[in-house]
Amino acid sequence: MKTIIITGATSGIGLAIATTLAMDGYRVIGIGHSEQSCRKAEQLVHASDPTGECLFKAADLMQQREVHRIADELEPYIVQTCGGKVHALINNVGGVRSWYATTEEGYEQQFALNHLAGFLLTSRLLPYVLAARGRVVMTSSNSHKGVSIHWDDIMLERSYNPLLAYKQSKLCNLLFTKELNSRYGSLGLRAYAVDPGLVQTDIGNKQTGSMVSLIWSIRKRFGVAPSIPAQTYRYLCTQQEYPSGFYYYGCKEQSYSHQVTDDNARRLFALSERLCAITYGDVS
Amino acid sequence: MNVLITGASGGLGRALTIECARRGYHLFLTDINKTGLESLRNGVERQFPVVVATMACDLTDDTDVDRLLAHLDTYGIQFDMLLNVAGLDFEGGFLEQSRKNVLTIVSLNICATLRITHAILSRRAIGKSFSLVFVSSLASQYPIPLKATYAASKRFLLDFAYALGEELKNRHVHVLAVCPGGLVTTRDAMDGIKAQGIWGDMTTNRIEVVTRNTIDRALAGKLVYIPGIANRILSLFGHLLPRTFITMVLYKRWTRSQGKWLDIGA
Numbered sequence: 001m002k003t004i005i006i007t008g009a010t011s012g013i014g015l016a017i018a019t020t021l022a023m024d025g026y027r028v029i030g031i032g033h034s035e036q037s038c039r040k041a042e043q044l045v046h047a048s049d050p051t052g053e054c055l056f057k058a059a060d061l062m063q064q065r066e067v068h069r070i071a072d073e074l075e076p077y078i079v080q081t082c083g084g085k086v087h088a089l090i091n092n093v094g095g096v097r098s099w100y101a102t103t104e105e106g107y108e109q110q111f112a113l114n115h116l117a118g119f120l121l122t123s124r125l126l127p128y129v130l131a132a133r134g135r136v137v138m139t140s141s142n143s144h145k146g147v148s149i150h151w152d153d154i155m156l157e158r159s160y161n162p163l164l165a166y167k168q169s170k171l172c173n174l175l176f177t178k179e180l181n182s183r184y185g186s187l188g189l190r191a192y193a194v195d196p197g198l199v200q201t202d203i204g205n206k207q208t209g210s211m212v213s214l215i216w217s218i219r220k221r222f223g224v225a226p227s228i229p230a231q232t233y234r235y236l237c238t239q240q241e242y243p244s245g246f247y248y249y250g251c252k253e254q255s256y257s258h259q260v261t262d263d264n265a266r267r268l269f270a271l272s273e274r275l276c277a278i279t280y281g282d283v284s
Numbered sequence: 285m286n287v288l289i290t291g292a293s294g295g296l297g298r299a300l301t302i303e304c305a306r307r308g309y310h311l312f313l314t315d316i317n318k319t320g321l322e323s324l325r326n327g328v329e330r331q332f333p334v335v336v337a338t339m340a341c342d343l344t345d346d347t348d349v350d351r352l353l354a355h356l357d358t359y360g361i362q363f364d365m366l367l368n369v370a371g372l373d374f375e376g377g378f379l380e381q382s383r384k385n386v387l388t389i390v391s392l393n394i395c396a397t398l399r400i401t402h403a404i405l406s407r408r409a410i411g412k413s414f415s416l417v418f419v420s421s422l423a424s425q426y427p428i429p430l431k432a433t434y435a436a437s438k439r440f441l442l443d444f445a446y447a448l449g450e451e452l453k454n455r456h457v458h459v460l461a462v463c464p465g466g467l468v469t470t471r472d473a474m475d476g477i478k479a480q481g482i483w484g485d486m487t488t489n490r491i492e493v494v495t496r497n498t499i500d501r502a503l504a505g506k507l508v509y510i511p512g513i514a515n516r517i518l519s520l521f522g523h524l525l526p527r528t529f530i531t532m533v534l535y536k537r538w539t540r541s542q543g544k545w546l547d548i549g550a
C-alpha cells in the first residue's frame with residue numbers, strides 16, 4: 001500500500017483529495033488544525049473506504065515548532081508502517097488573513113502557513129519521498145500571477161494587504177516547486193504545483209474580518225466542488241509516468257507567471273532555509 | 285538603541301519586536317511564555333542583524349523580577365526605551381469571574397507595570413533621552429461594564445502616563461500612552477472581531493501600522509496615541525457624553541457581542 005501525506009486535509013480541497021485517494025487504495029495520512037476536525041475527517045475518509053488505512057493528526061502548521069513535532073511523530077510511523085516510503089506529499093494547507101498577524105517567530109501568517117510550513121515539512125520528509133522516488137504537490141493558485149516577491153519586506157510588514165500577501169505566498173509555492181525539481185529531479189523526485197481554480201470552500205471565512213468574509217461568501221458561489229480539483233491531484237499522484245511540466249489546472253499543464261525564474265526560485269529557497277534554520281543539503 | 289519589551293511573545297509584543305528589529309534596535313525581550321520567547325528570538329535573529337536577549341519572567345512575582353534585574357545588572361545593560369506591553373483580560377462580568385482572575389488583571393496590568401517601570405527607569409543612562417511606552421487601550425476612554433476591571437486598569441495607565449510624563453519632563457524621559465482599539469493578535473481575537481460585524485472591522489487597528497506609529501511617536505515625545513479615526517471619534521464621545529449614559533450604551537453592546545462571541549466559540 002502506497003502512502004500519501006496531505007496537509008490541510010480536514011476540509012475543502014484537502015479533504016476531497018484525501019477521500020479520492022483513499023478510495024484509490026492509498027494509505028492516507030492527513031494533517032489538520034484541530035483534534036476535533038481530524039476525528040471528523042478520519043471518520044469521513046474511513047466511511048468512503050472502510051477497508052483502507054488512514055490516519056489524521058492535528059498540528060498548527062503555521063508554527064515551526066509544530067511542524068517539527070508532527071514530523072517527529074510521523075517519522076517512526078513512516079518507517080515502521082509505510083516501509084520508509086512516502087509516495088506523495090501534498091502541501092495543501094493554506095489560509096487567508098484580513099490583517100497582518102504573526103506566528104511565534106514573528107513571521108507573517110500567510111507567508112508562514114502557505115509557504116514556510118510546506119517548505120519545512122518537505123525538508124523533514126524528503127528522505128522518505130526520495131526513497132519512493134515520489135512526488136511533492138503544492139496547492140498554488142492562478143492568483144500567483146501579477147505579483148512579484150517583495151524581497152526587501154517579504155513579510156509585508158511595511159505594505160500589508162491581505163490579497164497581496166496571499167498572492168505572494170502562492171507565487172512562493174511555484175518557486176519552491178521549481179527549485180525542488182532542479183535539486184532533486186535527477187534523484188527521481190517530481191514536484192508539481194496545482195491551481196485548483198475557484199473552489200467552494202470556507203477558506204475566506206476563517207480567521208478573516210467580516211468584509212473579507214462577506215466578499216468570499218459571494219465569490220465562492222461561483223466556484224466548483226472540491227472534488228473537481230481533487231482529480232488533478234489524483235492525476236499527478238497516480239500516473240505511472242511522470243506528467244511533464246510542473247504547473248497544473250484541470251489535469252492539464254498551464255503557463256505560469258514570468259516571475260517563476262530559476263533566480264527567484266534559488267533566492268527564495270535560500271531565504272526560506274534561513275527562516276527555518278535548516279539546510280536541505282542535509283538529506284542523506 | 286537598547287529596548288526592553290515586556291509581554292514580547294504576545295501578538296502586539298511580537299509586532300513591536302519586529303518593528304524595533306527592523307529599525308536596528310537591540311532587544312531584551314521578556315514574557316511569561318518561555319517557548320514563545322525562544323521562537324521569537326529565533327525569528328528575529330534569522331531576519332535582522334540585531335542582538336536579541338530573552339528571559340522568561342512572571343512580572344507579577346517580585347522575586348522573579350528581582351532575578352531578571354540581577355541578570356541585567358550582571359551585564360550592566362542600560363536601556364533607552366521600555367515598552368510595557370504585558371497585560372491581560374478575562375472574559376465575563378465581575379461576579380462571573382473568579383476573585384483570583386479579577387486580581388490578576390490588576391496585578392499584571394498595574395502593579396507589574398509599575399514594578400518593571402520603576403526598576404528600568406532607575407537603571408537608565410542619566411542624561412540620555414529615554415522613551416517610556418505604556419500600552420493602554422481604547423478601553424481606557426470610558427468605564428466599560430462587563431470589562432470593568434480591565435478598562436479601569438487601562439485608565440490607570442493612561443492617567444499615570446500623563447502625570448509621570450510631566451514629572452519626568454526635565455529628566456529626558458518621554459512618556460507615551462498608546463490606546464489601540466481591537467488588534468488581531470489571536471485566533472480568538474479574530475473571532476471576537478468578526479462577531480462584532482462591520483463595527484469590528486471599523487474599530488480594528490492594523491497592528492503593523494500601530495507598532496510603526498508607536499515607535500515614531502515615542503521618539504517624537506508625544507503623550508498619547510489613539511490609532512485610527514474611528515477610535516478617535518469614539519474617544520471624543522467618551523469626553524462629551526455623560527458617563528452614566530456611556531456605561532448604559534456599552535453595557536447593551538457588550539452583552540450582545542459577548543453573547544455572539546460565545547456562540548462562535550462554542
Ligand SMILES: NC(=O)c1ccc[n+]([C@@H]2O[C@H](COP(=O)([O-])OP(=O)(O)OC[C@H]3O[C@@H](n4cnc5c(N)ncnc54)[C@H](OP(=O)(O)O)[C@@H]3O)[C@@H](O)[C@H]2O)c1
Nearest residue numbers: 008009010011012013033060061093094141198199201203
Ligand atoms: N478555495 C479556493 O478557491 C482556492 C483557490 C486556489 C487555491 N486554494 C488553496 O487551496 C488550499 C486549501 O484551501 P481550501 O480552499 O480547501 O480551504 P479550507 O477548506 O479552509 O482548507 C484548509 C485546510 O487547512 C487546515 N488549516 C488551516 N490552518 C491551519 C493551520 N494553522 N495548521 C494546520 N492546518 C490548518 C484547515 O483545517 P480546518 O478544517 O480545521 O479549518 C483545512 O483542513 C489552500 O492552500 C488555498 O490557498 C484554494
